[in-house]
Amino acid sequence: MSVKVRIPTPLRRLTAGQGEVQSQGAAVSQVLADLETQFPGMHERLFDEAGQLRRFVNVYLNEEDIRFLQGLDTPVGEGDLISIVPAIAGGA
DSSP: OOEEOOOGGTTTTTTTTSSSSOOOOOOBBHHHHHHHEEEEEEEEBOOTTSSSOOOOOOOEEEEEEEEGGGGOOOOTTTTTTEEEEOOOOOOO
16 A cells, blocks of 8 residues: 655655655555655664564554554555654653
């Protein structure tokens, strides 16, 4: 399946400045693996040493947090939109 992936500003140096790219896969995990193939260095910024998404990385499929779906095993369909969103922390 071909899906669109929104790339956050901090990762756009890996995508030559592109804010949105096309990727392939039948599940979120496959789409993210394809990103690494296209844009080396993406995997280490998204995943920890154990192969889990980093705590500060949120991934949405069509505006739904994949943590509340099937996680990385969430199936994707043709034309779906995946958004990678870094968590924002702080406060006063």
